[in-house]
Amino acid sequence: MQLAVASTDLERARIALDAHWLSGLDDDQVQAVQEMQQNASSGQPTCPACGSPFSPQVGRCPDCGLNLV
Numbered sequence: 001m002q003l004a005v006a007s008t009d010l011e012r013a014r015i016a017l018d019a020h021w022l023s024g025l026d027d028d029q030v031q032a033v034q035e036m037q038q039n040a041s042s043g044q045p046t047c048p049a050c051g052s053p054f055s056p057q058v059g060r061c062p063d064c065g066l067n068l069v
């Protein structure tokens with residue numbers, strides 16, 4: 001599959017494709033994919049509420065403020 005998108009739209013296009021792809025999976029598969037993506041992101045944990053990466057030293061999600069400790 002080939003996509004013709006501006007570089008600024010590339011990230012959004014990728015996210016949209018991911019979302020479309022994930023919608024075809026069942027819950028167990030989605031969870032496995034999400035765990036795989038977390039492991040692949042160089043060990044940085046992501047907020048379980050909003051998915052934003054956060055620093056374990058801070059103990060709070062910088063995006064939604066969820067207390068993570």
Ligand SMILES: [Zn+2]
Nearest residue numbers: 047050061064
């Ligand atoms: Zn959050």
